[in-house]
Each structure stands twice: as structure tokens, then as C-alpha cells.
Amino acid sequence: MDRDSYISPLSKRYASKQMQYLFSDNMKFRTWRSLWIALAETEKELGLDITDEQICEMKKHRDDINYDVAEAREKEVRHDVMSHVYAYGVQCPKAKPIIHLGATSCYVGDNTDIIIMAEGMKLIRRKLINVIAQLADFAEKYKDLPTLAYTHYQPAQPTTVGKRAALWLHEYMMDLQDLDYVISTTKLLGCKGTTGTQASFLELFNGDQTKVDKLDTMIAEKMGFKDCYPVSGQTYSRKADTRIAQVLAGIASSSYKMADDIRLLQHMKEIEEPFEKSQIGSSAMAYKRNPMRCERICSLSRFVMVNSMNPMMTGSVQWFERTLDDSANRRLSIADAFLATDGVMDLCLNVTDGLKVYPKVIEKHLRDELPFMATENIMMDAVKAGGDRQELHERIRELSMIAGAHVKEEGKENDLPDLIAADPMFHLTREDLETRMDPKAYTGCSAVQTERYLNEYVRPMLEENKDELGEKADITV
DSSP states (O other): OOTTSOOOHIIIIISOHHHHHHTSHHHHHHHHHHHHHHHHHHHHHTTOSOOHHHHHHHHHTSSOOOHHHHHHHHHHHOOHHHHHHHHHHHHOTTTGGGTTTTOOHHHHHHHHHHHHHHHHHHHHHHHHHHHHHHHHHHHHHTTTOEEEEEETTEEEEEEEHHHHHHHHHHHHHHHHHHHHHHHHHOOBOOSOOSSSSOHHHHHHTTTOHHHHHHHHHHHHHHTTOSOBOSOOSSSOOTHHHHHHHHHHHHHHHHHHHHHHHHHHHHHTTSEEOOOOTTOOSOSSOTTOOOOHHHHHHHHHHHHHHHHTHHHHHHHHTOOTTOOGGGHHHHHHHHHHHHHHHHHHHHHHHHHHTSOEEOHHHHHHHHHHHHHHHTHHHHHHHHHHTTOOHHHHHHHHHHHHHHHHHHHHHHOOOOOHHHHHHTOTTTOOOHHHHHTTOOGGGGSTTHHHHHHHHIIIIIHHHHHHTGGGOOOOOOOOO
């Protein structure tokens, strides 16, 4: 390792080897050569004077890229595509005259970017599905476990641990729908020429529009795509990059929400992320168990969300048929978006696979607040015993304020049931009130909603994608 040069933390610490390969030089330049082969094959099939021998020569050297020749040439000509055309020609002297025939730089550059992003989205998709699968198992396991719910981060009507996980699931399922749509509608640029008019190809084929029309379709099929974008300038519309960045940002947003919730729950000692046997939580405080993986999820997710503005701004300033101020920015923003999202997904896979739940702590926190939650039921029972609803409501409000003051100002346990039992207006004993303190009586349809959502939406999706299941993550730090 060269310790005198900067290495992106996305490569060194966060992104998987699979995602790093997609944005590697080998993936990029081998794809360039695959595109040149597809172009030559298609042009031959459509009648141009290209031989099988030339194509075989190109195929022979598709993967053994002579980087030294290309890099030396680029220092002279300051053009990456033409440097690699030259280097390929050195290896393929017979094919040299027809390599890149009729094409512009964006033929290899833009089409390769789309191919890499498409593969990147498929990798993210597989990991997202596995996060959903693990969360589904978690939600199923804890669908009946009551827990205190919060609005405005203030105690509210109870829910269940599984139902809360279903909320995380629901956002991820929405992300999967968006991701599938973007994947299914992503197309190649094809061969559009210098300003998108295909003029060079119309010239090559002697004005034969039919052959020009077939060119894009045939190349797309050879590269594993259904079609090419029907119109473009020199580049494909950078709106495509925006759509992809936005769907990655959506996944990051959902991951941030889940990880942030887990961080809050870990503070309350109700749920914890996985903690290794020898893991150190703090350099000073040996007892600490910091939610460092969830914090890292939030940190990387924030980067992805902010970075999603980059392609949007790039797309908005593509003057007419193209400008080159997108180039340096896209080299950074697109790769970083995928590498960071990949890191987020690996962390989410790790966290959701080992969440630790502490039911006793959850129950304690719930019971501390449950008397307040039970007041409506208590009031109804008192009305049945002959009380006046409005008077009872006012009295419960007063007693709730007293009990709240005992908890917050004096540090006492919640004594609202004792205050109600001692008040003759309610005609209820302490034993009567205790029977109304079953937490499960206050979670409403949480368990049913969770089970129904899993069975009707999540499990069918997982069954359709069962071949994608089994993904695990290797967390570097």
C-alpha cells in the first residue's frame, strides 16, 4: 500500500469488493473494449467491410489491456478515449482501422457509465432485499411485544417492537419499488454521434436509414439491454443520473431513519446493535457500548443524500447538446454515491442480522407510562359505575398532573393508579386498576397489521426474489 497517497475511505473502509470492482479500471476499460467489439460486429452485420479476423483479434485482447501504452499515449494527446483506441490498435493491428468506426467518445464513455450503474443498482437491490428479509424476520418475531410508542419523542399510545420494524420495512419496500422502476427504464445511449444526430452513421451506411435504425437496437441487445434512449445530444440526458442518484438517496434516507431509531433505542437500553466480544466502545469510558455502526449508517447516508444534488446540478447546466464540465464531477459523484450506498447496505445487513432486544427494559419503560395511557379505559369503567364523564375527565386530568409532578420533580414511581384508587369519585380499587394494566390491551391492531403486511406484501416479494437471498456483509471496521 502506498502510504504517501490519499486513498478514499469508501474504498479502504466502507464499500464491498464487488462494488469497488464495478468502478475499477478493469471494469471500465474492458467494457469499452466490449462496446467496440459490439460496434464492429453490428457494423459488419449491417454490411460494412469488416472481417471476422478483425473481430476475433479484438476479442482476443478484450481483457489484457496494455495500460502502459494507453497511459503513455494519454500524456501526449490528453484524451483518454483516443489513447485507449490507440492502445487497442497496437494489440490489434488488423482491426486498428475499424476500431471506434463512426463513433464519438461518448459511445464508450456514456454507455459504459450506464452499464456500470445498472450493475451497481442490481448489487444494491440484492443487498436491499436481504435487509428487508432480515427485518421481516425481526418484525415477525417481535410482532406481539408491546413497547412504548412516541410522537414528538414524547410517550404516546403503545405499539409493538415488530410493528415499529414494519415501519422501517415499509420505507425499504417503497425504495425497492423505485429502484426496480429505475432499473427497468434505464437504457443505453447507443451510437448517436457527435451531436446525437447519427450523421456519421448515416454517411457510413450510404444514407440507409433502416440500417442506422437497427444499429442501436442490435448493440443494446449485444450488451444485455432492451433498448437505447430514442433521442440524445452527444451524451445521454444527465436526467438519468439524477434519477439514479435520487433512488440511492431514498435508500440512504430510509437507512438513516432506521439507524437513528436504533440509536435512540440503544440510549434507552431497549434494543442494541450487534457488539463484538472484544469491541471497544470508548477510549476513556470502558463500560460504553456506542451504536457505532448505526452512527456510521447515518454518516454515510447523509453523504449520499447530499451528493444526490450533484447530478441534478450537472443535468441542469448541460448546454444544448453537451458541455464537458460534467466530466470531472461525474467521475466523483456517481462512483461515490454507489460506493457509499453499498457501504450503508452492508452495515444495514450487519445490524439487522444481530439486533439485541431487552424485553424487561422495554416492559419497565412501558409500565412507567402505562397508567397515563390507561386513563381513558379507567374513565369509561368509572362511568359504567355511575360517574359523570365530564367530572371524571377533569379529575383524571388533575390527578395525572399530580402524578406527573411526582415523577418529574420528586423522582418517584408513577403513582397515578394509587391516586385514582384513593379517590371515591372512581369507585375502583387498586386491584381493579391493576387488571387494566396489561400492556397488550393498549397496542391496538399492531400485531395484526404487522402480520398482514408481512404476509400480503413482504413475503410475496421475498418469494419472487428468493434467488437473491443469502447475502451477508463483511464489515471492515
